Amino acid sequence: MRLFVGSVICVLLALNFPGIVSKLENNITQCGDFFFQGKAPVFPEILNDSVTQNDSYEIICQTYKNKSRFATLYNTTNKIPIFSAYKYTYQTTNRLGQMGQLWMTESQLEPLGVEMSEPFVKQARNQDYWIKKNIYKYIPGALFPIRHAADNETAESTLTLTNSVPLKDDFRKGLWSLVENTTKEDMDINCRDNNNNIVAYVLTGAIPGNETLHNRVNIPSLVWTAFCCFNRTSLYSRGYWAENKPRNETEIDLKSLDDLQKFLRTNLQIEVQLFNNNCSVNASQLRPILNASECHNKCHPLLQYVTEFILYILQGISNMLVSTK
Template identity: 30%
Template sequence: MAHFHALVLALLVFTGGWCHCRADVGDFTACLQFFYKFWPPKGLSGTPVCQRYYDQYHFASLYSRPRRSPWFSAYLYTTPRGKRPPSSWKFEPQLAYPEADGNMMPFLPGVVDQNVVESQAVEQDYINSSYTRGHLNPSLHHQHHKDRSSTFTLTNVVPQKVGSNDGPWEFLEQAVNKTLSAYCLGEAFIVTGIIPYQKEERWLKNHRVAVPEYLWSAYCCPNYNSSLPAELKETFPTYAAIGRNDRNSTEEIVPVDETTKKQFRGYDVRLMPLATLEMYLRSRFGIDISIFYLQCSGSE
C-alpha cells in the first residue's frame, strides 16, 4: 500500500492531479497524427500507447504487455537540433493504473511501485543484462527538446546489443536523418519495430523482457525533391531496413559482411524496399502486415 501511495503522490506532483478525461493506453485515437493518412499499421496485435509528455503527444507505440516492450513506435521525423538530452528514463503510469494521468513519468529513486514492475519494463531489468536500451523512436530524429526527451521511456525501447545500437543500426538512423533532411519536402512518417525469434523467445536475465532477433524500420515521405541523386532514386517515397540483433542468427534475412569491424560484425543492416520488409514480416509473424496506407502511394 505504501508503494501505491508513493505513486499517487508522484503523479499529483508531476501533473497537478488525476486526469479522467482521456485514456492514452488502449486506443490510438488521440495520436493518429503520427501515422500516414491517420492509418496505424495493420496486422500486429498489442496495446496502443499515445506517448504523452508534459501534456503533449509526441509519438505512438504498440506495446506488448507479455513481452514488456513495444512491437513498434511511430513518429513524425523532424530535422534534429541541439545536443542529445540526458537519459532520464520514464514509464507509462496507465499501464499500471488505468485511471492514472497519461503523461509518462520519470522513475524516482528507491523502490519502484510493484504494479509498475508487473506491467512494464523498469530500469533494473536492463542493469547488468549485457543489453542496451535500444530506442525504436530515436532522439536523433527530432528537433525540439521535449520531443527528444520523450523518447527516453522504457515503453519505447527494446533490449539491443551494443554492437547493433552503437554500430550499423546507429549508422542507419544517421543515414535516414541525412536523406530525409535533404530531400523530403513536408512531413515524413517513420515506423520502427522488432521481429521476435521464430522458435523460442529470448529474455533478459530475469525472464521479464523479451529480446528481439531483428529490428526493422520504414519511412514514408509522400512529397520529395524530384531531382534526387541516382543512388537515391529507389528510396522514395518509401524505403525500409532490417537489422540483426543477434550475431549468431542465420543469414537468410540479413547476410553478414565479414569485412565489418570486429565489434560490429554480425549486426549488419540490410536496406530494402517496403514491400520486401512486409514480405519478411508476413513470413515471420504468419499474418499480413501493412505499415503505411496504400504503401505511402499518396493515392486515395
C-alpha cells in the first residue's frame, strides 16, 4: 500500500487512509488470467476488444503486495465499477469479515498536481458512506467478495472501493450473501480443470441507478454475477441478478448464463457478451479423454480396460487403412 502524495498526503494521514497500488491499463486482459479463454467481455460503447470506448471508464489491474489479484472496469463518473473479473480457485482464506478497517482507494485514479484542489474526484471515499460518522444506510459491497478469495492476501486486496458499490445493508448481508455462498458451492461441485482442480472465471457487476450518495457515488439499482468453467469434458455456466433492496430468501436457484445475458441486454440496451463464445466451445476444443497411461492412475479398472480395448481397435483399423493404400 501507499498513501497519496503532494497536497493530499496530510489529509490522508489525518484520516489514516490506506491506498492500494494498482495499475491502469489500456487493455483489460493485460491484468492477468482472469478471463475465460483470455477474452474480455463485450460491452458495446463501454468495453470492446478489451479496450475502453470513452474517457469515463478506467481499466484497473488490482495489484496488492506486488501481485495482480483481479481486474476491474471502473466508471469514474458514477464512481462505481462496471464489473470486477477474477479467477476462482477454491477458498482457503480465513478472512471472512471486513477486518474492521477503512476500505482502500486507488491512488493512480487521482489527477495529482498543483492544480488539484479536491481529492477523490474520480472515485468513492469512505466518508461517502457515512450519514453521520460511522452510521451507514448503505455499505460497500465488494464485487469480488472475500469469501471467493483463494488466500488471505487476495482477500485483503478485495477491500478497495474501486471493487465496491453501495448496497443496502440488509440486502448485502441477506440475499446477496446467499448468492455468493450458492455460487461458491456450485463452483466447488461443478468446476474442474484438466488436473481436477477447482477453477472458474467469474464476472460480477452492477447496473447504475437513479440515486447517489452525497451527490457523488451512484447507487446501483441491480447487481449481477456469472461464472464459466470446465465441467469434466464440457463447459458449465451459471448467473444471477437481483435488485438492490432487501428480500427474505433462504434459498435460491441460479439462472442460466443465457437468461442473465438477455436480462442485461434488455436493461442496458446493448449486446452484452460476458464470456467468449458465450461459454461454449467446438467439439475439437473440448478436453480429450484420458489416454491409457493417465487412465491407469485415475480410472476405475473396468474403464481402464475399456479404454485400452478401444485404443487397440482404433490402432488395428489404422493399420488396415495403411495396408490398403
